[in-house]
Amino acid sequence: MAHDDPDHPHSLLPPEPELRVRALETLLTRKGLIDPGALDVIIETYSEKVGPRNGARVVARAWSDPSFRATLLEDATAACAALGYHGRQGEHLVAVENTARQHNLVVCTLCSCYPWPLLGLPPSWYKSDAYRARAVRDPRGVLAEFGVTLAEGQSVRVWDSTAEIRYLVIPMRPEGTEGWSEDALADLVGRDAMVGAGLARGPA
């Protein structure tokens, strides 16, 4: 494994990505190594069941329940598991809280590490070269491209996910939401806000 193979085997596959994936799936299925039905279940899981709504419920609970918030900040893996959110690409979770003094932004400069059980699959921008290259060096410029302007006196901490720790940003709770139900609060929490590339929406 130490040496690069100058003649990459992937070049033996058809050039069109759709044909390439079909050729690989067909080959592995005929060899008895892949159950196409398993692929269907994986795709269904990440297109219908696991997505940012999970993370929004965690945030809404943290806003509503001080003891849950304390547990979440102390041991996010356990706190999220207690709500039923755990598993692949979320084995070790850390929650970081935005405050009037500090805004948090999450990136993976080396690949595309992202908290799948809480947010689902990452969006294209999170995986893009531009985000991976610039979020660490120019976070304020990147935030401006998302329409986010920080308050005066707010510093930025960028979390580069270089290990198997996955980060969830807890946005600041919008004003005017005192007494709201967790379901109503969760509706204010979008995906981008939980990566730190956005803010929670205010009440309509």
Add this chain to the structure above:
Amino acid sequence: MSRVHDMGGRHGDGPVAPEPESAPLIAEPWHGRAMALTLASGALGQWNLDISRHARERLSPGDYARFSYYEKWLAGLADLLVSRGVVTRAELAGAEPAPSDLSARRLAAEQVPAVLASGGPTSRTGPPPRFRPGDRVRTRPRAQNAFVPGGHTRLPSYAAGAEGTLILAHGAHVLPDANAHDLGERPEPLYTVRFAADTLWPEAAPGDEVTCDLWESYLEPVA
């Protein structure tokens, strides 16, 4: 030295293009197929997460830049299937497939929910930590693998030779630098280290910070 994937801090990429939150996370059917095929192939147990990441990093710089996200996954998967002996080059090129003795390990549809729900934790029993939160540390002078030239590492180049403050200790975790090269898991204490952004990039706003998750052997104490 570094590879093409190590792009944190690079200049020249232009603006980020945000997408509506309502856009589907699987934009094209073949994206989902490529993602699921990669996960299901991993369940055959012929490689680990670090090996599969390194397979994508080992794409030629031209391919890495040219390929879309899931094309990188497909190319990494195809290269791994051959290098780990799961399929032959001839089969990949269209020859009649031979039966495989790995078929008993095939991930069945009914096993998928449990496999996704358990994931693959990387925490391990390991040596006690040498550092504690609050300690000042310095990273390796270069972002390179200590075992294998050109090998896998999770120290980004921009954070090499940098001084920072340790803020979180995560216990011992599998060391990717070893695990990506079949050298065993060699668990080490893992930490989050905070760097003042203006020590990494002079143009950074004072007070801004960048953190990285770094293994103990990447770090040395700062007196």
